[in-house]
Amino acid sequence: MDIHFEKLTIPATDGFPLAATLYSPEGDADRPVVLINQATAVKRTLYDRFARFLAERGMHVLTYDYRGIGGSRVGPLRALTTDMKDWGTRDLAGAVDWLVKRFPRSPLLAVGHSSGGQLLGMTDRIQHLSALLLVGAQSGYWRHWAGPRRYQLAFLWYAAIPIAVRLLGYFPSKRLGLGEDLPGGVAREWARWCRNPAYISDKRGVPLRPYFEDFSGPLLAYSFSDDRSATRAAVDALTAFYRRAQKERRHLSPADLKVDVIDHFGWLREGFRSPLWEDMAAWLQEQAAAVRPGATAMPLGASHPPTQPSHLS
Secondary structure, three states: OOEEEEEEEEEOOOOOEEEEEEEEEOOOOOOOEEEEEOOOOOOHHHHHHHHHHHHHOOOEEEEEOOOOOHHHOOOOHHHOOOOHHHHHHHHHHHHHHHHHHHOOOOOEEEEEEOHHHHHHHHOHHHHHOOEEEEEOOOOOOHHHOOHHHHHHHHHHHHHHHHHHHHHHOEEOHHHHOOOOOEEHHHHHHHHHHHOOOOOOEOOOOOEOOOOHHHOOOEEEEEEEOOOOOOOHHHHHHHHOOOOOOEEEEEEEOHHHHOOOOOOOOHHHOHHHHHHHHHHHHHHHHHHHHOOOOOOOOOOOOOOOOOOOOOOOO
């Protein structure tokens, strides 16, 4: 199937320009639409091959960069005032708004990888999503890990990030081999969440679950036995946030997929087309087929709460 690629700039709900790419199969514009919500500190281009694969299977796919990351980085990070909640309440919300306008008759589904699965519950636009496919989407609380890894993460959350941000105004992830550099506010909030058993929380430590329970559709959550960034316990903890969802869990080992390694990002390699990507695509198509076209396309602006709810502070 021929695939059309379109590089875009889409607005977050506060107008911040976000770099994005739309992958579209030739033919019917009313095909299912998939939004890919990426992990922390990685560019949208990491998901290019997976997005192309889904488009080859007959779905429109949008990838985008959060503000301060990849193509959405504008100016020095130390000058960018933002936090991790903004990635959900403003950036993700803007991406959903854009897709609903572009494809008003199509079912809209989301793939959330790592923190991308966390942020889906931070936006009121979750009401537009028919199904969620989560991959290694976890609570980052450090005690969900065991052994030396637990204390490596504790050092990151309690010392490395707070000190680096205080000195530099941002977190230099690249120097540490941890992906793209992070805006200071994003890194500080991420570290604060990871020190809290409730994970996503306000500055007082009170749990924040603004829109997780608004989603009652199908949710499939994957975890991998060799994923050092998302243990089975951490994925179970995050999946539990979606209390009303119709949940299905799949925990796979490398042996299950006849490979040596999966880990947190390995599943995005071409070698996972069969059976993993095929299974993911089939599940998304099945959920889209169960939705009456147009059922998820609420009129924009209809009964949306404020973009930055007062309780998200």
